[in-house]
Amino acid sequence: MANALFYSSPWIDISSSVVAAVAVYITSLVVYRRWFHPLAEIPGPFWASVTHFYIVKYNLFSERSQFYLQVEKLHRKYGPVVRISPDEIHLADPENYEKLHYVGSKAPSKAPYFYDAFGLKIAAFGTTSNELHRIRRAAISPAFSRKAVLQLEDIVQEKTAKLINRIKDLLDEGKPVDLHHGFRALSVDIITDYSFDNDYKQLDSPTFGSDFYEMTSELITRGWVLQAFPFLLPLSDLITLPMAKRINGALYEFLLFRKRCVEQIATVKKEIDEGRDKSKHKTIFHQLLDPNASEGHVVPNVEELTEEMFTILTAGGETTGHAMTMITYYVLSNPEIYRKLVSELKTAFPEKQTTFDYLTLEKLPYLSSVIKEGLRLSYGVPGRLPRVIETPDAIFNGYRVPKGTTVGMSAWMLNRNPQNFPEPEQFIPERWSDPEKSKRLENKYFAPFGRGSRQCVGMHLAYLELYIGIGSIFRNFDRLRVDNFGPEDLEFDDYFGPFFRPTQNKFHVALDA
Numbered sequence: 001m002a003n004a005l006f007y008s009s010p011w012i013d014i015s016s017s018v019v020a021a022v023a024v025y026i027t028s029l030v031v032y033r034r035w036f037h038p039l040a041e042i043p044g045p046f047w048a049s050v051t052h053f054y055i056v057k058y059n060l061f062s063e064r065s066q067f068y069l070q071v072e073k074l075h076r077k078y079g080p081v082v083r084i085s086p087d088e089i090h091l092a093d094p095e096n097y098e099k100l101h102y103v104g105s106k107a108p109s110k111a112p113y114f115y116d117a118f119g120l121k122i123a124a125f126g127t128t129s130n131e132l133h134r135i136r137r138a139a140i141s142p143a144f145s146r147k148a149v150l151q152l153e154d155i156v157q158e159k160t161a162k163l164i165n166r167i168k169d170l171l172d173e174g175k176p177v178d179l180h181h182g183f184r185a186l187s188v189d190i191i192t193d194y195s196f197d198n199d200y201k202q203l204d205s206p207t208f209g210s211d212f213y214e215m216t217s218e219l220i221t222r223g224w225v226l227q228a229f230p231f232l233l234p235l236s237d238l239i240t241l242p243m244a245k246r247i248n249g250a251l252y253e254f255l256l257f258r259k260r261c262v263e264q265i266a267t268v269k270k271e272i273d274e275g276r277d278k279s280k281h282k283t284i285f286h287q288l289l290d291p292n293a294s295e296g297h298v299v300p301n302v303e304e305l306t307e308e309m310f311t312i313l314t315a316g317g318e319t320t321g322h323a324m325t326m327i328t329y330y331v332l333s334n335p336e337i338y339r340k341l342v343s344e345l346k347t348a349f350p351e352k353q354t355t356f357d358y359l360t361l362e363k364l365p366y367l368s369s370v371i372k373e374g375l376r377l378s379y380g381v382p383g384r385l386p387r388v389i390e391t392p393d394a395i396f397n398g399y400r401v402p403k404g405t406t407v408g409m410s411a412w413m414l415n416r417n418p419q420n421f422p423e424p425e426q427f428i429p430e431r432w433s434d435p436e437k438s439k440r441l442e443n444k445y446f447a448p449f450g451r452g453s454r455q456c457v458g459m460h461l462a463y464l465e466l467y468i469g470i471g472s473i474f475r476n477f478d479r480l481r482v483d484n485f486g487p488e489d490l491e492f493d494d495y496f497g498p499f500f501r502p503t504q505n506k507f508h509v510a511l512d513a
């Protein structure tokens, strides 16, 4: 009797029907995605063709976030075009880079599923609409032109001299110097001085502001969580400072940092509006708030300013600091390269001095080759930059790819292509010494700052910092050695930028005996 009741329960009938309907839906979806989808012909693993969780698995549920390495393995197995999710493909052939990254209203746009997770939808970096990007980019570009950036040279010189003095003091005391954090402190102090005329003084901190780096590293990992579960994004906006304090220390520090940015923006804007501004130099704000900054310049509102500033502070610190760290590591690990670089700098600047002018530095051929090779091997943004095809069809290596498909290429693969960079894992500045060959590589096969309309806006500033930072270090110190850091410590996780684990040794230098 009880069994009869059980079997005839309407709830059981409904739930069985729901389960059956879900099973039919999932099966049909899998069959469609794998065999009937417009990308069905594109090779790749079965699971990648049927579910987006193929990528999520590598980003979130693996020991390390190294999907960029998995993509490399897939290309080795399946060829130059690989399907990495139901509606996304990845390309390995460098010839495709300029088909994907160019200037124009029909150029592939940034993929919303990927970039919305950064929570910066109205900033030049985060916006996925080409039209909105054109407006946002026009607002910030004048502040980062080569001309505008050259006016900043004094700031870069002053901060670099400060770092050099800190290094000298520590070496005199017989202590190793933490250049992993030292270079990041340099970039953060430069960008905050440039932005607010008020730097974060990380170069004065005994640890070079390592807590700021720890906070960024801890929080950056959450980007992939928000990408996998986008419904969490609006919820994360509801977290207040007191709530964050209870939930997670890094989150609390991050919200404080964001609050501080907003307050600084409000103060600077008010001072400029009321004519009380006493800045020592023209900041990014002066540029952004000046309606005559450039033709057609639209002054951003406070919300837009906040997002732009926040992007600039986070994009401008870690990337350049990381490149300087890697360049210094590779030079010190190769005695012949170290000797050649120091010799070129000594010839150009016979006297030891505190400032080394940029216009002279950027003309030094060996230093330029060292910087290019360092940018190649530091992989500023190592993983793919996913773009959505905006034209009816695109063709990559013979495969027809319809409008709306997400297509990506990565610096990790581009910079290690053995046809363009033989012995790709070796640091060989000489590969850039022939001007014609170097130009060909730079024009077509090398894009550390991206390419096209979404190319890095901070590129001129980054070069200014790299030339002055690297030039000053190696003109001042010709007897450094790497301290307790080896090739195994170079392995990184991809959280849009390359990040090292807390357990890995950080790059330190000491005086050679």
Ligand code: HEM
Pocket: 124, 125, 126, 137, 311, 312, 313, 315, 316, 317, 319, 320, 323, 379, 380, 381, 385, 448, 449, 450, 453, 454, 455, 456, 457, 458, 459, 461, 462
């Ligand atoms: C060595 C240093 C740097 C490297 C390797 C680098 C690399 C890149 C790359 C690859 C992109 C394209 C990202 C994408 O398509 O999603 C990018 C964009 C961007 N970078 Fe940099 N960057 C560096 C320094 C800087 C600096 C110093 C700043 C700040 C002033 C900055 C601000 C930005 C911004 C705002 C964008 C977005 C541009 C847009 O979409 O219009 N970067 N960067």
